[in-house]
Amino acid sequence: MAELGLNDHHQNEVINYMRFARSKRGLRLKTVDSCFQDLKDSRLVDETFTIDEVFEVLNDLQSVVHSEVESELINTAYTNVLLLRQLFSQAEKWYLKLQTDISELENRELLEQVAEFENAEFTSSKKKSTSENLKPKLAPLNEVGISELLNKEITRLQEENEKLKSRLKTVEVQAISLLDEKSKLEHALKDLQIVQGDQKAIIKSQDISDLEDTVAALKNEFQKTLNDTAENQKSLEEDLVTSKHDLLKVQEQLQLTEKELEKKFQQTAAYRNMKEILTRKNDQIKDLRRRLAKYETED
Numbered sequence: 001m002a003e004l005g006l007n008d009h010h011q012n013e014v015i016n017y018m019r020f021a022r023s024k025r026g027l028r029l030k031t032v033d034s035c036f037q038d039l040k041d042s043r044l045v046d047e048t049f050t051i052d053e054v055f056e057v058l059n060d061l062q063s064v065v066h067s068e069v070e071s072e073l074i075n076t077a078y079t080n081v082l083l084l085r086q087l088f089s090q091a092e093k094w095y096l097k098l099q100t101d102i103s104e105l106e107n108r109e110l111l112e113q114v115a116e117f118e119n120a121e122f123t124s125s126k127k128k129s130t131s132e133n134l135k136p137k138l139a140p141l142n143e144v145g146i147s148e149l150l151n152k153e154i155t156r157l158q159e160e161n162e163k164l165k166s167r168l169k170t171v172e173v174q175a176i177s178l179l180d181e182k183s184k185l186e187h188a189l190k191d192l193q194i195v196q197g198d199q200k201a202i203i204k205s206q207d208i209s210d211l212e213d214t215v216a217a218l219k220n221e222f223q224k225t226l227n228d229t230a231e232n233q234k235s236l237e238e239d240l241v242t243s244k245h246d247l248l249k250v251q252e253q254l255q256l257t258e259k260e261l262e263k264k265f266q267q268t269a270a271y272r273n274m275k276e277i278l279t280r281k282n283d284q285i286k287d288l289r290r291r292l293a294k295y296e297t298e299d
Contacts, residue, residue, distance in 0.1 A: 178284050
């Protein structure tokens, strides 16, 4: 089957138009035939005509046929204008400017190829010969400007997309780096807190051990005193009370020592620096998250 060098959709549109044109052409030919038939039925009733009568009949026929053909040509031209208007309107929606080559409309080779396409499409009884299959396809309309415009727009969008991807990747790398740094600082802070807790536990354990030793010694002494004499019982009881008070004082001093130690640790430069670093990193992470959200919205 002959081809027009178009895609399937556009070729089907051409076939629909050719079907419309064939229908209009058939109707107009029937009208012309009816003009001749009316002339035969109405005027050719005598067996002989003079020269003047023949000229009159032919002039009347010429006038009628001329009018019918002129009307059909005008209607065809207007129909083609409407068809071009549809195509140009669709192109203008995409900000395209179509171009036509009027000289190609009288190209005999192209016109013959269109005729072959019509015969192949609408005359199913005819078969194409081998020579017809070797004929070149009908060249498409000049679409250099349209293709160039679309290709430029596609290239621009692709470049912009690649730039956005690169920027997003850079921001993601920065965010990951900041998160890793924050994680390291948090681990360092936890280790420092663990060390601080171990130091407190060691100090507290030593103080308690000393107190327990003291209490055990006092108990031993008290027990020994009870065994020695009942007279010293009151004195020993007083000593025990005094020891209990001493134990409470020691515990109170231990609590004060713990508070002072924690206060001194918070006042150290290392603690303040670490706290400032964590604050800055948290602010940077929040800023990066806002920027990432902005880029995602633009995509």
